[in-house]
Amino acid sequence: MQQSTLKKLSAVLGISISTVSRALKNHPDIAEATKAKVRELATAMEYEPNHNAVQLRTRKSNVFGILVPSVDNFFYDSFIAAVEEQARLQGYSVLIMQSRDQLDVENANLHLFRKNMVSGVFASVSIETEDMNAFQKLSDQKIPVVFFDRVPELPGYHKVCLSDAKAARLAAELIIQKKKKKVLGLFGHPHLSITRMRAASFRETLEKKAPVPQLSIDYPEGIDKSREVCLAALRSSDRPDVVFCMGDMILVGVMQAIHELQLKVPEEISVISISNGLFPTMYNPKITYVETNGGKLGKLAFSQMMSAIRHEPFPEISYLEADLIEGGSI
Amino acid sequence: MQQSTLKKLSAVLGISISTVSRALKNHPDIAEATKAKVRELATAMEYEPNHNAVQLRTRKSNVFGILVPSVDNFFYDSFIAAVEEQARLQGYSVLIMQSRDQLDVENANLHLFRKNMVSGVFASVSIETEDMNAFQKLSDQKIPVVFFDRVPELPGYHKVCLSDAKAARLAAELIIQKKKKKVLGLFGHPHLSITRMRAASFRETLEKKAPVPQLSIDYPEGIDKSREVCLAALRSSDRPDVVFCMGDMILVGVMQAIHELQLKVPEEISVISISNGLFPTMYNPKITYVETNGGKLGKLAFSQMMSAIRHEPFPEISYLEADLIEGGSI
DNA sequence: GGTGCGACCTATAACGTTTGCGGGGATAAC
DNA sequence: GTTATCCCCGCAAACGTTATAGGTCGCACC
Numbered sequence: 001m002q003q004s005t006l007k008k009l010s011a012v013l014g015i016s017i018s019t020v021s022r023a024l025k026n027h028p029d030i031a032e033a034t035k036a037k038v039r040e041l042a043t044a045m046e047y048e049p050n051h052n053a054v055q056l057r058t059r060k061s062n063v064f065g066i067l068v069p070s071v072d073n074f075f076y077d078s079f080i081a082a083v084e085e086q087a088r089l090q091g092y093s094v095l096i097m098q099s100r101d102q103l104d105v106e107n108a109n110l111h112l113f114r115k116n117m118v119s120g121v122f123a124s125v126s127i128e129t130e131d132m133n134a135f136q137k138l139s140d141q142k143i144p145v146v147f148f149d150r151v152p153e154l155p156g157y158h159k160v161c162l163s164d165a166k167a168a169r170l171a172a173e174l175i176i177q178k179k180k181k182k183v184l185g186l187f188g189h190p191h192l193s194i195t196r197m198r199a200a201s202f203r204e205t206l207e208k209k210a211p212v213p214q215l216s217i218d219y220p221e222g223i224d225k226s227r228e229v230c231l232a233a234l235r236s237s238d239r240p241d242v243v244f245c246m247g248d249m250i251l252v253g254v255m256q257a258i259h260e261l262q263l264k265v266p267e268e269i270s271v272i273s274i275s276n277g278l279f280p281t282m283y284n285p286k287i288t289y290v291e292t293n294g295g296k297l298g299k300l301a302f303s304q305m306m307s308a309i310r311h312e313p314f315p316e317i318s319y320l321e322a323d324l325i326e327g328g329s330i
Numbered sequence: 331m332q333q334s335t336l337k338k339l340s341a342v343l344g345i346s347i348s349t350v351s352r353a354l355k356n357h358p359d360i361a362e363a364t365k366a367k368v369r370e371l372a373t374a375m376e377y378e379p380n381h382n383a384v385q386l387r388t389r390k391s392n393v394f395g396i397l398v399p400s401v402d403n404f405f406y407d408s409f410i411a412a413v414e415e416q417a418r419l420q421g422y423s424v425l426i427m428q429s430r431d432q433l434d435v436e437n438a439n440l441h442l443f444r445k446n447m448v449s450g451v452f453a454s455v456s457i458e459t460e461d462m463n464a465f466q467k468l469s470d471q472k473i474p475v476v477f478f479d480r481v482p483e484l485p486g487y488h489k490v491c492l493s494d495a496k497a498a499r500l501a502a503e504l505i506i507q508k509k510k511k512k513v514l515g516l517f518g519h520p521h522l523s524i525t526r527m528r529a530a531s532f533r534e535t536l537e538k539k540a541p542v543p544q545l546s547i548d549y550p551e552g553i554d555k556s557r558e559v560c561l562a563a564l565r566s567s568d569r570p571d572v573v574f575c576m577g578d579m580i581l582v583g584v585m586q587a588i589h590e591l592q593l594k595v596p597e598e599i600s601v602i603s604i605s606n607g608l609f610p611t612m613y614n615p616k617i618t619y620v621e622t623n624g625g626k627l628g629k630l631a632f633s634q635m636m637s638a639i640r641h642e643p644f645p646e647i648s649y650l651e652a653d654l655i656e657g658g659s660i
Numbered sequence: 661g662g663t664g665c666g667a668c669c670t671a672t673a674a675c676g677t678t679t680g681c682g683g684g685g686a687t688a689a690c
Numbered sequence: 691g692t693t694a695t696c697c698c699c700g701c702a703a704a705c706g707t708t709a710t711a712g713g714t715c716g717c718a719c720c
Contacts, residue, residue, distance in 0.1 A: 259614030284589030
């Protein structure tokens with residue numbers, strides 16, 4: 001047995017295709033009696049409208065695109081999971097693409113989104129992204145775009161962000177409060193606004209409020225690089241007494257370095273991180289961190305998207321609050 | 331400017347739509363000169379065939395469905411990432427759905443796959459899955475299904491698996507070799523074949539080869555449950571001298587328990603795990619584990635899928651080798 | 661000058677929907 | 691009995707492709 005179609009339903013009932021179509025859409029032109037009959041048969045024959053035909057006809061797809069640098073990452077995962085769930089509840093599907101932080105892949109993906117006529121796009125831009133042309137094309141086609149996490153710094157785009165400045169500030173303030181003297185701050189790729197905002201806020205807080213802030217900052221990439229940078233710092237003559245990690249992967253590298261040197265946390269070295277939640281709880285003692293919750297961000301982004309689709313007004317930027325979760329690492 | 335279509339191209343060139351269509355497909359009926367002109371204009375006007383129209387016409391979609399219990403999980407992530415990448419290289423897209431281990435959601439998702447006329451489905455079944463009817467429906471529609479990780483135990487389905495038996499055996503053998511006396515084995519949901527195979531092989535290896543195997547087995551679910559179970563065992567009068575963890579989440583729970591009791595690894599308690607790779611390296615000392623690589627499994631699954639699509643013969647089950655990665659935890 | 665053939669192109673009918681418009685029949689109004 | 695008014699419903703044309711089944715032309719052949 002093949003898919004059942006409007007045509008087949010209409011043949012069985014002896015009424016026209018258009019009547020069947022309208023009946024299923026609860027069109028006022030159709031008599032209640034016929035609607036009932038149609039609906040009954042439709043469920044009996046397991047009728048499902050053909051997506052492609054509908055989209056071809058109506059030129060809209062009920063599919064959202066999500067563009068992330070990489071999908072194997074706790075933060076993006078929880079974001080995606082949240083969006084996907086919300087979307088499903090509202091009858092949408094989700095198309096996930098990875099830019100792998102390469103501009104050409106990113107553009108190819110955005111192109112695919114256009115081709116598939118997605119109803120909207122959630123995007124976290126790649127490291128290489130310089131201009132917004134590719135995204136602009138989407139907007140030109142009235143496809144709403146909501147940026148998250150890694151967002152463009154220009155105005156005119158909708159974005160949902162962790163409050164990066166606040167997250168970094170919270171960490172810095174705790175460092176001050178704990179009277180740490182020499183700080184090593186490790187951040188991600190300096191090209192990303194998220195990095196710049198966190199770094200700026202972190203530095204500013206320390207420099208303004210701390211009595212004797214000795215701060216060095218680096219931008220390692222990935223676990224291994226973070227491990228090396230941290231190892232070098234910890235081996236130097238006057239090693240830092242606290243390390244701040246901008247994200248989970250950096251934290252993992254830092255902890256590997258600390259383990260390698262068999263340093264005691266927090267007695268010999270303190271650690272504080274920004275994280276999505278799981279990793280800091282894996283260490284002993286648990287790492288004190290500022291939480292950035294991908295799932296919550298996903299829900300926020302989705303609600304913004306729905307506002308955009310319904311043409312309701314909503315703020316250009318929304319922030320998600322940041323909370324400090326105390327472990328025992330500082 | 332809207333999408334350019336065959337019709338527009340044909341209008342500009344003054345030739346018929348069908349000629350344009352065939353020219354772009356390199357049909358032998360079309361003169362080389364015309365082909366050249368058409369191709370030129372097509373790239374100039376950025377022509378892209380309309381997905382929906384093509385699919386409506388040809389009844390195939392070039393989209394693969396991936397069904398996993400949950401997307402925020404390192405193992406599935408790397409699997410998905412691998413499949414997605416391969417798919418993209420071959421001009422396919424990927425539709426990802428989460429069953430959240432609920433049967434109704436799983437069925438709804440499979441239904442969506444059918445509706446979207448996916449070219450194939452990769453599936454890791456949910457805990458609740460009892461029968462294969464929903465999957466059978468796909469096969470009936472000639473949609474190939476490749477199961478991975480959590481696979482049905484019945485014959486007649488294509489599946490790619492980690493060699494679960496071997497992975498568990500490797501761990502058990504190391505335990506024997508290290509002359510451990512009292513073993514605590516922690517496994518996942520007993521309803522899943524992956525769990526049963528690992529547990530059976532683990533138990534069998536220990537019982538057959540070990541001189542004095544004292545083995546207790548439990549099936550905790552999630553981090554917290556694992557932590558509790560492990561905590562209870564470690565507090566008992568004759569505590570185990572080694573804990574085996576079937577997966578990453580169990581490992582995290584176990585390590586939390588060990589940290590809580592401030593036990594020294596491996597002096598006071600040994601740990602060994604099956605893992606996708608990252609987590610065991612986060613501890614100090616690093617955890618010894620048998621590697622199960624989601625990325626490799628993804629590639630394997632994809633190649634099986636392509637064979638199925640091309641109607642090439644391929645084995646019903648393929649296994650991915652398991653390797654022991656030594657840490658210092660046993 | 662038919663006939664046949666190859667090379668090239670077009671017309672047309674689908675695929676399954678949605679939708680503007682028009683029409684038939686019944687009832688009410690005059 | 692004619693006209694207006696509703697309420698239902700059907701016709702047919704799209705949406706952008708692909709595929710089948712023709713054309714049309716020029717040229718060679720006996």
